[in-house]
Amino acid sequence: MASRLGTQLGEWRATGGVAQSLADRIRMLLLDGRITAGERLPSERSLAAELGRSRATIARAYELLEARGYVTRAHGSGTRAALPAQRIQPPIAADAGVIDFTIASVGSAPGLHAATVRALDRLAGMLGTPGYSLDGLPQLRERIAERYAARGLPTDPSQIVVTSGAMHALTVVLAAFGERGRPALVEQPSFPHAMDALRRTGHRLLPTPVAPAAHGAGTDGGRAGTDGEQAGGGWDASHLIDTLRAHRPALAYLIADFHNPTGATMPELERARLAAVARTTGTLLVVDETCAELDIDRGWTPRPFAAHGPAILIGSMSKIAWGGLRIGWIRTSSAEQTARLLAARPSIDLGTAMLEQCIAIELLDDMDALLERARERLSTGRSAVAAGLAAHLPEVAMPRVPGGLAAWVDLGGPWSTALSLAARDRGLLLPPGPRFAASGVLDRFTRIPISWEPEVTHEAMTRLGDAWRAVHAGERPDTTRLAASAVV
Template identity: 55%
Template structure:
């Protein structure tokens, strides 16, 4: 069985890499938080055997990491992950501070303040309660259910559970359903924290490819029928990070195939409402069968600071979710629920704001990338980001070089299993245009460094989550 380091690296992606290139790959894993501080790495001998490289290559790679402070090495003992003390930035390099492109999230909707004020009488009426709700306020569950019904999946409030965000919803589902050692179908690439949740719940990943042009339907359905995974995790609308949308006919076929295979599909609709100019509206996956469990969130259409999401599931599963939930949390806070009730009374205002902000962000990214030779931005009709083609497997090197210019951007392999997709990079379209313009200027400088072979000093920055 491969070590966690090799699983993260991907044996194929480091095949033939020099010692310094291997050190760069490991350094990127540390800076991304995929390897944690004080985590023990494989011994030189063990890693050499796994990667089929000479021990001297591994020794040089570990030595390079130790010199920069990214690992601590004990003589005759272990090699453990570390973070170096931050160095002073080079003059003029970080004016204005770092720009973080690992978080693809917009500022709050203009209506958030007014909705908060309007929610206060409702909240005041709930002061005599614990402040939590296990399933969610009936009025909010009804509003979420109505949204599903309007979109084409008839839903009742009894089929909704309000959660503390979408990732919290995924973890509640997995805590209820997961079977350690079972297999899970996942898209490649996909949302990194969903992969981490599946891994923590003991699943073995079965990746199926997705690109900007969509899914490989034949591969996906063959994998379902051949491997019969216990669960599958899909993002069918404005897929994160590729931006693709699954057509209705493919949704129907995948749902039917999953049902035949006995696979529970966990469908993430966090990005569903992020439409700029797609030109059509798909039917929710929930409309295609009772084995489909849907996760949604307010964070992308209202504000990331609203930790409020939901689960749509058949009533028997809802009962199981509610039975399991008290084992790790009391429920969802009432304040966010009261605000969400107000916001959902005017969904058109939310989506209008989202469309305007994303269009401006997309235009800014497009203009910035047009000034970087060799990078290609695909059509991006909505969603959080552009899945940029670098034209060569340089994503990790570019991500490391970008940190030298005060830009935090996750490399393509951050969104995969096995460390692949080095020629891709996710660029959010969610930042204000002026900040995006500065970010693209810094990315252009980093790209120049990479293409000209400039050395990277690997200045230490804190690991970042990817949203």
């Protein structure tokens, strides 16, 4: 039976010295949160058998980790992962020259300040109330419902529950509908923090693959057919449906529009088929739509997933207006679902901040301008990433990126973790591909955001090119300053 460490190592291949390469990979798993401090690691003998390596190689890797404080070893207790607190520094401040590519967000909207000023007048009229808003302000729920209707999904404001961002929305959904010990279907790759939330609530993850888009159309994003068929990449529909039928998971977490991180959009026919099968298996579909309207030049616009059958939808203002505006929402498919969410929520919080809701109302009144500004920013950023790859990593092709926040780049080999380590040495924080996997696979991919200003992207790609050349020259990374970071 495969150990958890063996599963997390996934597609690991030695680059340079085998023991040192293995030690580097285990260290990255620990710093990235995929192996936890205090977790017991396999014995030298069992890990050697699992990886097909000599026991001496495993012993040497553990020795290297122990010398740096990343494992502790005691007779009778085995080998356990550890964090050398005296060596781990906090993330370097932005003014120290670090570029944080773990963040994919378009930044604050130009009209945010003016919207905040106008929102103060709205807030003033509410100061005589208790100030709690379990389901959200009626005016905000009305505007969110109107947005769904404009996208082809009639929605009543009673179907909307306002939350403090998309991750908070998922937390509330899992509190209401999660079933500890039951399987949950997730895409692979997928949003890391969503998978973490599912694990924390006791779900066993069932991955289903989402392939990256085809190469060769990086600067204009390429175009899908008018019927919504993917021009390369996307979901393996057969695998997805077969997994649902075979395991009957309690719920499925999906990102059907501008999938994070591949950028794929699920075709309408696949949505309808999936919704029908989920009804037969009793699977609750939870669909993350935080990137749904970040269209650059996709060439077609699907309806929201719930137009094809019952599904809980999660949305957010963070990717459109500003990450600091903690406004998200849940759209339910029934009054019963809404009641369960509102019954579960008080154990988490008692409502979303009133001022931020008032700001969101003002911004939603000018949604077209917000989306146009996001489109321009993402289009410019996409071109900058494509130019950076061509200039600094010419062996690596730019994938199709018709929208969304990032490019899911195929490195051509299992170098993502090593590249992430080398990039950190050069002041560039870049999450490795396996961080987006339910297990330790996808080390040949990396996510590069297209949301940064061109001048920042230019400098970041220069550093990434330096890291790429260092990895292929066999340079050892400096791991004494690494710190785990979130992925946004």
